[in-house]
Amino acid sequence: MRPDPAERIDARAVTVWRLAGALNLFVPAVAAGGAIGLAAADLIPSWAAGVAIGVFLAIAVLTVVVVPRVRWLRWRYEVSESEVYLLYGLIIRTRTLIPMTRVQHVDTKAGPLLRAFGLSSVTVATAGGEHEIPALADAVADRLRDRIAVLARVTDDVV
Amino acid sequence: MWSEPRRAHPAGVLVYSAKFLGALLTPAIVLVAVLGTGDDPRTIVGILFVGALIVFGAGVAVALAWAEWYRFTFHVEDRTLRVEHGLIVRRSTRLTPERIQSVDTRANLLFRILGLVTLDVHTAGRGQAPEVSIPALTEEDARALADELRSASRQAAAGEAVEGGEGAADSVPGGEAGPAPAGPAWRLSTRDLVLVSVTSSAGLLAMAALAPVVGAFVPAFVGDMPVAEILPAGSAVFFVFIGLMLVFFLIVAWVMGSVATALMYWDFLCVRTGGDVRIERGLLQRETRNVPLGRVQAVRLIEGPLRQAIGRVTVGVDAAGIASGQGQQMGPTVLHPLLSRAEAIRFLDLMVPGHTGPRLEGLPRSARRRYVIRAVAPALLVTVPVAVIVPYGWFALVVPVLAGAYGLLAYADAGWAVHGGVLALRYRVAARTTAVVRRERIQSVAVSQHPLQAIAGLGTLVVRVASSPQPATFSLAHVDFAEAIGVVEWVSGGVEVVEPDEAGAAMHPGPDDV
Structure with a gap:
């Protein structure tokens, strides 16, 4: 049995995902607020508003507290001379192997949130689609990108 | 010049x-x-x-x-x-x-x-x-x-x-430079052209296109015509009438699809010339297309339900960087629309060598229940409310039963094998498809597992290859997890996995080998 990939992604990923999760709460928050408003205007019974608030809190706890932490815990990657190996997924655990010879190009990228924390993600592209390693420290991401680029060039014979 | x-x-x-x-x-x-x-x-x-x-x-x-x-x-x-x-x-x-x-x-x-x-x-x-x-x-x-x-x-x-x-051009033989004399060629007889046409799934697509028209027509027919007075809405006869109307539209769609397919495959020719496979076809729009063998990424043997019923296979290839042709914007490039299973093996050996291989292994017993549940659950979700609410709705309960049968069929059809440099996966999504990929063409391989699969020691194997216009993904659910990881190892290191006694055995896309 093949051992799991060794490397973890940056621990600050948890904070970034928590922030992103909190921002994504905007719509549920509006919906819950709307339910409170409707209950205040006696348009719906107050227990319905209670349910709405309960659902909102459940979503909030899940997406802000639980999911980012578990997602980080469950993300692993490893880059060897001959391949990129990924293991990720909260519930559905996916192991992906990308032979180095199939790598067409490799990028780093970072949105405003990742940038604010000095993080980048590394995208590995093959002729069969793209794979992303999210949230690595900028320096680590840059080094990894350059390393994959060099390794991929050595054995460049695809398609 | x-x-x-x-x-x-x-x-x-x-x-x-x-x-x-x-x-x-x-x-x-x-x-x-x-x-x-x-x-x-x-x-x-x-x-x-x-x-x-x-x-x-x-x-x-x-x-x-x-x-x-x-x-x-x-x-x-x-x-x-x-x-x-x-x-x-x-x-x-x-x-x-x-x-x-x-x-x-x-x-x-x-x-x-x-x-x-x-x-x-x-x-x-x-x-x-x-x-x-x-x-x-x-x-x-x-x-x-x-x-x-x-x-x-x-x-x-x-x-x-x-x-x-x-x-x-990798190890595909015949990739040598220079023009070569025309090699083996396949044509479609008139009888086969008719078979291709009447077994085409283009009729289903035509039906999908007709669906809004049907939706607009049936109520108008039933509402405006004297029928409404003769047949009281909600009576059994009324539903039979609606059923007959639907059958009528189905036949119209099927005829339209058949005609379109006949025009597309008119005077079909597939010929190997050196490192290329050339396809000529079509009446109203005649196309000549070249598929360089060096660009072939995967071979697919596709058995649509009607073609499978008459024991025929469609052979297609996924190729990188070529257009996949008129009337076929998605999916593989069809090399031959109608071959018997035995002919298909011979065809592949001559046209796209290196893509026949091992006998397929079926999935573990524990996967069977999962295939059935996966098919039945959504069917129940839709039909139970219908059965409860709509008059004569209990007729709809036949759907989950059919779905269950389909699940069993999908389980029986599912299979895979690794042999030498070749991976074969067979799965059914309406049509039964056998995908054959050479190791050096696999862009990435993944094994995923959800908690229920983990309990049973199963996983889903996913293989990605380049294709046009988009990459293609072949996946097989509920494979033995350890064996699936074996495939990852094989892609990673080129380790031979499967029993040596199967060497050279032809791959049979038939159901009998599972």
Whole structure:
């Protein structure tokens, strides 16, 4: 049995995902607020508003507290001379192997949130689609990108 | 022969005219509609005015078409195709042989009568649209130019292969440079053309296209016609009537699909010429397409329900950087629409060598229940409410039963094998598909597992390959997890996995081998 990939992604990923999760709460928050408003205007019974608030809190706890932490815990990657190996997924655990010879190009990228924390993600592209390693420290991401680029060039014979 | 800049055949003006007139069609219809609905639409002046506008528009379109044809010149210099074109923005295109992926031709009915074709040159990264399209050439000219471009492209690929050490054309035999004599060829007999047509799933697509029409018609029919008085709504006879209407539309859709398929596969020819497979087909729109073997990423044996019923297989390939052809924007390029299973193996050995291999292994017993549940659960979700609410709705409960049978079938069909350099996966999504991929063509491999699969020691195997216009993904659910990881190892290190006694055994796409 093949051992799991060794490397973890940056621990600050948890904070970034928590922030992103909190921002994504905007719509549920509006919906819950709307339910409170409707209950205040006696348009719906107050227990319905209670349910709405309960659902909102459940979503909030899940997406802000639980999911980012578990997602980080469950993300692993490893880059060897001959391949990129990924293991990720909260519930559905996916192991992906990308032979180095199939790598067409490799990028780093970072949105405003990742940038604010000095993080980048590394995208590995093959002729069969793209794979992303999210949230690595900028320096680590840059080094990894350059390393994959060099390794991929050595054995460049695809398609 | 191609060293001097030259123009396309004058019939190219027709091609461009059609393009410009097509662009004018919508404005013209809007114009007629708007002017025609005025207070007094039938004044002579009004009609003359609209008529003059249309004639003027058509005149401008033809003049533009002529100008575009006049501006389009091409020649081959230094094995590079050079094209000058463009009406307002003048473009100068240089297509080096390294960039050429495939050279195809097509001709509509008029062009076929005139002995002309349109020549399309495809490159990677342009998707379905050809990089260069020469609107009209005589058939001889097109053949000569296509041969020249192809042989330049092959030589370039061979050169690259030497430099790179390992072959760009990989280990696929027959990838040698230079034009080769025509090899084995397959045609479709009239009987087979009929079979291809009547077993086509194009009818299903036509039905999907007809669905809104049916939706609009059936209530109108039933509501307006005396039927409504004879048959009280909600009675059993009423539902039978609706059923008959649906059957009628189904037959119409099936006939339409069959005719479309017959036109598409008319006078079909598939021939191996050196490192290419050439496909010619079509009546109204005749296409000649070349699939370079070096670009083949995967082979698919597809058995649609109707074709499977008569024991026939469609053979397709996924190829990188080539257009997959008219009326077939998605999915693999069809090399042959109708072969018996035994013929298919022989066909593959001659056309796309290196893609036959092991006998397939079925899935573990524990997967069977999961296949059934996966099919039945959504069916129950939909039909139970229907059964409860709609009168005679309990008829709908036949659907989950059928879904269960389908799940069992999907389980029985599912299978896979690794042998030598080849991975084969078989799965059913309506049609039964056997995908065959060579190890060096696998772009990535993944095994995923959800908690319920983890309990049973199962996983889902996913293999990605390059294809056109998009990458293709083959996946097989509920494979033994450890064996699936074995496939990952195989892709990773080239370790042989499967029993040696199966060496050389032909792969049987039939159900009997599972």
